[in-house]
Amino acid sequence: MNFNFKDYLQAPLEILKLRKKWKMLERIRSREEKQYLLNKYILERLKFICSYSKQHIPYYRDEFLHYEFDPEKIDGFDYFSKLPIISKDTVRTNFEKMQSDEKGALNAVMFQTSGSTGTPLYFFKDKYANAASFAMFWRVWENGGEWRIGNKIAALTGYEDGKYFYQWKTRLLKLSSFYLNEENALLFYNLIKKFRPKILRGYPSALYLFAKLLEARNLSLKFPIVITESETLLDFQKDFIERFYGAKVMDHYSHWEGVGSIYTCECGKKHLLQDFGYHEIITDSGKAAKPGEEGRLVCTGLYNRVMPLIRYDTRDLARLDENQSCDCGSVFPIVSQIFGRVEDVVVTPDGRFVGRLDAAFKYSKNIELSSIYQPDINNLIVSIAPTKGYNYDTDEKPLIDELRKRLGDKINIKVNLVKNTDIPRTKGGKVRFVISDIPAEKKLGHI
Ligand SMILES: [Zn+2]
Structure with missing residues (x-):
């Protein structure tokens, strides 16, 4: 079965449960206590996912045996990092062996990445993973205080089935970046004016081009927040998008695999959402990056049981910020840059x-x-x-x-x-x- 929007809502109670848990952690005032409880929560989730994998996923059962890794012994992040890093190729090669023997009961849905380098990657996500993704997007989009669930939103992304589409259930106006030209920029502008969304999100290249096309017609379009996603946000795009839309640009990194998410907080810093997926930045030598160093972004999903991705190489590069404190109060690690794909070099x-x-x-x-x-x-x-x-x-x-x-x-x-x-x-x-x-x-x- 392929993904459909309603799959996000298969387990509404899970969404609310996660939201409550995450909010509880967020609200803790003392940094030390917050960090302590956050680490405790991540380690509990890693232990759960690894124990589940040992029991139900043939691929990990073999791997854990080979590396003499015992999920019950996870007492800190160092022990967990003994595990090898897996790649997209690992998933392709071991596709059957990486699936849970409980697949039927987990409402598994097939996903596919767009395969920008050629071969698409297929994988499964279950009701827990989809609930976590929904809760994660909810949390990221409402960050900044301009959008609440139920508010309207417009998205300029790769919508394939026509120029635009109203998804009334989610109060979303989808505009297709495929159709973005001089003529359709005017159409999109009029649709947005009529629909009156609270915020605008989309691919940076498309939001930038849209702004250029509107500027050429002397039209203006203002939003308090523009969320950029899916592509690397380039500096010149960010500057122009900010200026044209009069907006705070909040870049959001995520991917279909649903194991990583990096959001921009109200202070403009990029935080790794460690309670959604456990992110590691790993240098060339295989060690964890120190502040100021760059490395590959390696993520572990904390919720998906049907096909867990444990220490999964996203092939994206990021640099850990030298300054790890932020006035927003979050203790999530901060990256100064996300470089995009290794291929973009x-x-x-x-x-x-x-x-x-x-x-x-x-x-x-x-x-x-x-x-x-x-x-x-x-x-x-x-x-x-x-x-x-x-x-x-x-x-x-x-x-x-x-x-x-x-x-x-x-x-x-x-x-x-x-x-x-x-x-x-x-x-x-x-x-x-x-x-x-x-x-x-x-x-x-x-x-
Ligand atoms: Zn912050």
């Missing part, structure tokens, strides 16, 4: 690995949409959908100069001007900022 002919190339676009204002393609180690093709004011001296030259600063002189850089519809999208309608034909595995050891 360009390799230079002299063997360097360069990420966050979005920063090279900071002086080039007349660009609607862009993407970078690296066919091989010596070449880089930058596709740009220009706006009307685009010209070589103010946009293209500064961009090439900035790219050169980061990538050096040895790589050939070619700029192609294209229509925004010619910029490739994934099946889910997301724009991949960097597309590379250099295998990710070659890059992995170097980040």
Whole structure:
């Protein structure tokens, strides 16, 4: 069975139970006590998921035996981190063995990631995992105080079945990023004006393009909060989205696997939601990152029984903030940056690995949409959908100069001007900022 929105609501009592638990932890005033009780809760959940896996999941039963890992012995995070990190390939290869023998009773629903690198990944989530996801989105969207459950919301994402759709049950107006062009920007603008949602959320590339198209028509659209999701939020997008919508931009990282969630608090810091999924940031050497260090984001889902993901490599990169305290009162760890996929890195002919190339676009204002393609180690093709004011001296030259600063002189850089519809999208309608034909595995050891 494939996912349908109502699957989120299979276990409404679970949603309320979790919400109550999470809120209780949030409300504790003393930082020390809060941290202590939070750790205790996460460890209880890890112990539960691992014990369940030992009992019901053949794959983990074998693995635990092999690593002499006993869930009952989990007395801290160090012991838990003895377990190996699993990848998407682990899930693909052991698909049957990773499923619970209680699958029938758990209301299992099949999910699929959009497979932006080619092969899609299938996995199952059960009623507990779906309840946790619902409670998590509820909590993230209401953060900031502008939206309450029952309020209207508009979303500009990869909706596939037409230009737009009203999902009345959830008071959601879905607008399709696939159809976003000059003409439909006006249609979407009018739909939003009529629907009057409290907040706007969507893919950063789409929200940015929508704002550019409205600005070109001298139209304005204001929201107190804009939630960006699903793609890496690039700095120039954030600046423009903030300015155009007059909004506080709250970036939210999550994924279909439902094991990780990073939200932006009212102070603008990015917190790892450790009571939704246990997040670890693991450096190249396999150790936990220290404040200031970057590493791969490895997550363990705390609720899914039908197909638990234990120490699952998301292939996203993040840097742990040097300053781990925040005025919002949360004790969840803070990351300063989420870098997006390992794949979003360009390799230079002299063997360097360069990420966050979005920063090279900071002086080039007349660009609607862009993407970078690296066919091989010596070449880089930058596709740009220009706006009307685009010209070589103010946009293209500064961009090439900035790219050169980061990538050096040895790589050939070619700029192609294209229509925004010619910029490739994934099946889910997301724009991949960097597309590379250099295998990710070659890059992995170097980040
Ligand atoms: Zn905070």
